[in-house]
Amino acid sequence: KMQYSICALPGDGIGPEIVREARKVLEKIADLEGFSLKFTEKAFGGAAIDLYGEPLPEDTLEACKASEAVLMGSIGGKVGVSPWYSLPVEKRPEAGLLSLRKQLGLFCNLRPAKLYKELRDACPLKEEIIGDGFDIMMIRELTGGLYFGKRSITEENGEEVARDELIYRAHEIERIGRIAFSLAKARGGKLCSVDKANVLDSSRLWRKIFTKLGEEEKEVELRHALVDSTAMELVRNPRNFSVIVTENMFGDILSDEMAEIAGSLGMLPSASLGENAFGLYEPSGGSAPDIAGQNIANPLATILSAAMLLEISLGEKKAAARVENAVEKVLALGGRTKDIFSGKEGEKLLSCSEMGDFVVAQL
Ligand code: NAD
Ligand code: IPM
Ligand code: MN
CATH class of the missing domain: 3.40.718.10 (Isopropylmalate Dehydrogenase)
Structure with missing residues (x-):
């Protein structure tokens, strides 16, 4: 049985909420496809500043390097408002992300924007x-x-x-x-x-x-x-x-x-890649301080980023396709978080965790 190691960096704001849902999906698909995933979770961004005084602690960087792929949420707070922004520039959450990208050699960022036919009303x-x-x-x-x-x-x-x-x-x-x-x-x-x-x-x-x-x-x-x-x-x-x-x-x-x-920032995944199969996967949007902690964020960009992780870094193409299909099914069944909810008949308004569960159920 193949075992892969993944470093999870939940980060700030909605980061922990959306990464939790993507992990649920990854764990389920690993089960179904017969491989196993070993997750290591590390502090990053503002969360790491609060714990260790710096956004990218050595231990976090090392854990990323020791993994086959990194699954990230998002970092940062309300710019200029959160106390993190009274720190010198190189100590702020964003500096941690830039430094991580640079130190891991991730020069190529793929951001696929696809308008799902079910999401035309959100466009x-x-x-x-x-x-x-x-x-x-x-x-x-x-x-x-x-x-x-x-x-x-x-x-x-x-x-x-x-x-x-x-x-x-x-x-x-x-x-x-x-x-x-x-x-x-x-x-x-x-x-x-x-x-x-x-x-x-x-x-x-x-x-x-x-x-x-x-x-x-x-x-x-x-x-x-x-x-x-x-x-x-x-x-x-x-x-x-x-x-x-x-x-x-x-x-x-x-x-x-x-x-x-393509409907919402909550729908756009991303993969950050370098010269080999290693990659960092995160939604393209940020920590969304305006909706953080309310369990209403859209986890689909993170779940779709996890699908890119399966395909690109782990080479688990069938698993990746199954996750993408599950997302499409959820949309076809009317599953919507608030950002993509139009109120049309047949749509069901879901919380962040309900959306994750719904995707898992479609696998
Ligand atoms: P943002 O991307 O966090 O939010 C912009 C808007 O999109 C907000 O209204 C937010 O609620 C909404 N949104 C974003 N993701 C969503 C999701 N998954 N579901 C539903 N709605 C979603 O941009 P911002 O408010 O300008 O920045 C907030 C913080 O995020 C800043 O500190 C910024 O530096 C940081 N940021 C981090 C990343 C990253 O970690 N890669 C990316 C962008 C911004
Ligand atoms: C993104 C973000 C980052 C960037 C910030 C948080 C440094 O906006 O990933 O799109 O500008 O690259
Ligand atoms: Mn951006």
């Missing part, structure tokens, strides 16, 4: 725009760009001056580029590279490297688009996109937009 777009739905794979570069450049706040001529460096090295663009082309090949052959090459040098380098890769990868139809018009086009004609690849900050922003047109 804010008009029916004629939705058509027969969309299924967009966003590939976000995760360990470069503005997130990892130098920062400073200085005083110049009697006023405060803040700097955030946006830096990309050619090899960082090329390695995410190769993944993007190979994923595009597997998903219909169309790739849209998003940049701001009309203004930024980093984007001009990005476009140059993607153009070169495009000349090598003739089977892929490559298109370049600017990030501002992409934000517009995503709501005007989402069916125009299949695979999108972009740099760290643009990907952060566009993926929240994609989540909303």
Whole structure:
């Protein structure tokens, strides 16, 4: 019997609530498919600050490295309000997440935004725009760009001056580029590279490297688009996109937009990957302090992230497909948490834990 080790990082806000549900699903599918999972749970983010004074304790990092995959909830509190935000920047919850991604070498973030046909009523777009739905794979570069450049706040001529460096090295663009082309090949052959090459040098380098890769990868139809018009086009004609690849900050922003047109931030899973099968899996949304502790969060993004974990890191493809099917069944049966509830006949309003149980029951 195969045994896999998974490190669970519940984190803050709704994190513990949604990770609990994803664990239920993972434990059940392991049972059904005849493998076993050994979970190690560690403190991370604000929860780790409260316990140990730092967001990413050494012990947590080591436990991640010793596992085949990491299942994460979310970190952070109300920015500027929670006491965590009176700490120096490098001691805050978000710094722990950035450091974890960097130290684990997770440069490739996959965020698949699929509008399930059962969720059309949760989509804010008009029916004629939705058509027969969309299924967009966003590939976000995760360990470069503005997130990892130098920062400073200085005083110049009697006023405060803040700097955030946006830096990309050619090899960082090329390695995410190769993944993007190979994923595009597997998903219909169309790739849209998003940049701001009309203004930024980093984007001009990005476009140059993607153009070169495009000349090598003739089977892929490559298109370049600017990030501002992409934000517009995503709501005007989402069916125009299949695979999108972009740099760290643009990907952060566009993926929240994609989540909303796919029904809810609570529906968008993510996988953060490096050079091998190891990965970190988390919902794309945050700790949702506005709804934390009420058992009303949507655990489906975390459950779908767990399905990506099964497929990508554990190679348990059948188990992954069964989890995805169970989620689709739940939606077809009208199971809805508050964020995707439209009140239509046949829908049942569920709490976070009821949703987890419902998915387990469909397995
Ligand atoms: P957020 O993503 O936490 O919430 C935005 C909105 O989406 C809120 O109204 C929230 O209730 C809703 N939402 C998010 N996930 C949901 C779910 N699963 N079910 C139902 N509704 C859901 O963004 P924010 O409020 O701007 O940020 C809150 C904190 O989260 C900040 O500290 C931020 O740094 C952190 N954050 C962490 C991650 C992460 O851990 N990967 C990601 C994004 C934001
Ligand atoms: C995300 C989050 C993080 C990011 C924050 C919490 C650092 O917004 O995973 O999308 O910006 O990458
Ligand atoms: Mn984000």
